[in-house]
Amino acid sequence: MAKQSRNLPLDPDVAFETAAVRAGTERTDFGEHSEALFLTSSFVYQSAAQAAAMFSGAEEGYVYSRFSNPTVAMFERRLAVLEGAEDCVATSSGMSAILAVCLSHLKPGDRVLCGASVFGATVTLFANLMTRFGVETIFVPATDPQAWRAAANDHTRMLFFETPSNPLMEIVDLEALAALGRDLGALTVIDNVFCTPAQQRPLEYGIDVVVHSGTKFIEGQGRVIGGAVLGSREFIRKSIYPFVRTTGPSISPFNAWVMLKGLETMPLRVRAQSEAALTLARWLEAHPAVARVYYSGLESHPQHALARRQQRGFGAVIAFELRGEGNAEADRVRAWKAIDAVRIFSITGNLGDTRSTITHPATTTHGRLTPEARARAGIGEGLIRIGIGLEAVEDLRRDLERALAG
Numbered sequence: 001m002a003k004q005s006r007n008l009p010l011d012p013d014v015a016f017e018t019a020a021v022r023a024g025t026e027r028t029d030f031g032e033h034s035e036a037l038f039l040t041s042s043f044v045y046q047s048a049a050q051a052a053a054m055f056s057g058a059e060e061g062y063v064y065s066r067f068s069n070p071t072v073a074m075f076e077r078r079l080a081v082l083e084g085a086e087d088c089v090a091t092s093s094g095m096s097a098i099l100a101v102c103l104s105h106l107k108p109g110d111r112v113l114c115g116a117s118v119f120g121a122t123v124t125l126f127a128n129l130m131t132r133f134g135v136e137t138i139f140v141p142a143t144d145p146q147a148w149r150a151a152a153n154d155h156t157r158m159l160f161f162e163t164p165s166n167p168l169m170e171i172v173d174l175e176a177l178a179a180l181g182r183d184l185g186a187l188t189v190i191d192n193v194f195c196t197p198a199q200q201r202p203l204e205y206g207i208d209v210v211v212h213s214g215t216k217f218i219e220g221q222g223r224v225i226g227g228a229v230l231g232s233r234e235f236i237r238k239s240i241y242p243f244v245r246t247t248g249p250s251i252s253p254f255n256a257w258v259m260l261k262g263l264e265t266m267p268l269r270v271r272a273q274s275e276a277a278l279t280l281a282r283w284l285e286a287h288p289a290v291a292r293v294y295y296s297g298l299e300s301h302p303q304h305a306l307a308r309r310q311q312r313g314f315g316a317v318i319a320f321e322l323r324g325e326g327n328a329e330a331d332r333v334r335a336w337k338a339i340d341a342v343r344i345f346s347i348t349g350n351l352g353d354t355r356s357t358i359t360h361p362a363t364t365t366h367g368r369l370t371p372e373a374r375a376r377a378g379i380g381e382g383l384i385r386i387g388i389g390l391e392a393v394e395d396l397r398r399d400l401e402r403a404l405a406g
């Protein structure tokens with residue numbers, strides 16, 4: 001059969017949108033237009049000698065899908081181009097991406113500094129799991145570079161943060177954190193879930209490592225779980241790849257394929273979703289039942305100027321506080337009642353979906369935190385988090401009106 005594929009290299013200076021649909025593609029000899037899904041656990045060889053060469057790494061090729069897979073490799077290459085990273089390893093989830101960075105980089109006696117307002121499972125990972133391995137974590141007010149410096153000691157090996165953070169949309173100064181990391185000789189790691197590379201490229205600011213929950217905006221339609229670690233070729237090949245290959249938090253080729261296709265529409269989706277989010281955040285801010293709105297696109301956000309400087313948009317997640325009397329029980333009842341009143345928003349913990357979502361962080365995404373950790377992160381009982389999807393913004397506004405009227 002004739003080979004019919006054209007694998008032409010992409011010009012290095014193509015626009016982000018072009019890279020999102022084209023980068024990393026490698027066609028088979030069949031010439032398929034849409035990227036192939038290689039559902040295979042292992043790969044075969046022409047001879048025992050070739051098998052030996054590929055297992056040892058003397059010859060390049062695919063061995064076993066825990067190590068690498070052509071579909072996974074296409075996803076990794078495309079995401080690396082979009083993040084401006086030298087290399088990428090995809091993982092089974094966002095949490096396993098964070099775990100891979102921790103376990104491949106940290107050792108007993110090390111100190112981690114972590115932003116206080118981050119995803120609940122991330123707090124649990126640092127506060128509980130890593131402690132058992134002798135790694136100490138200090139949670140710091142992430143918006144204050146001085147607080148990071150004050151919490152550091154000679155054993156500080158990692159600075160971890162989200163910006164915007166989940167759920168309070170705090171903005172961390174990327175340049176300041178990158179400089180501090182260099183001073184301390186500590187790895188700077190950002191969870192770039194809320195902005196995606198469509199709106200924020202932290203490596204350009206000197207941050208060392210980006211982690212992703214691909215489950216959110218990258219995948220984009222709430223179907224599968226996955227994640228990724230991105231950074232220098234040296235860090236990814238010497239630290240992350242051997243860890244994932246040996247311990248197995250690898251992404252399934254199917255999930256990688258869904259995410260590869262998700263990347264194609266990500267720039268358009270994120271733009272539309274964040275424009276709708278800004279409209280709704282402005283409307284919520286003016287609503288009498290709302291005490292405070294957390295969204296970095298609002299002029300009232302304390303780090304709005306910084307967000308404008310380092311982001312190309314403000315993301316599609318908003319948190320807001322209902323007006324209450326400061327009584328935790330009454331605040332929770334009011335928040336649950338508002339959530340129960342919606343008809344379009346899905347009551348679910350996920351975000352970054354084409355369908356808008358609503359959740360009560362204190363009892364869901366951050367429910368396993370101790371009351372002290374929740375207080376430190378500023379997550380009250382009256383706080384509601386919404387992830388904006390692709391429904392008409394006017395329908396979403398009416399749905400929120402219904403919730404707030406309750």
Ligand SMILES: Cc1ncc(COP(=O)(O)O)c(C=O)c1O
Nearest residue numbers: 093094095119166193213215226
């Ligand atoms: C900011 C952030 N990081 C990481 C995660 C974890 O990702 P995953 O669910 O893919 O493990 C989530 C949500 O689940 C998140 O919101």
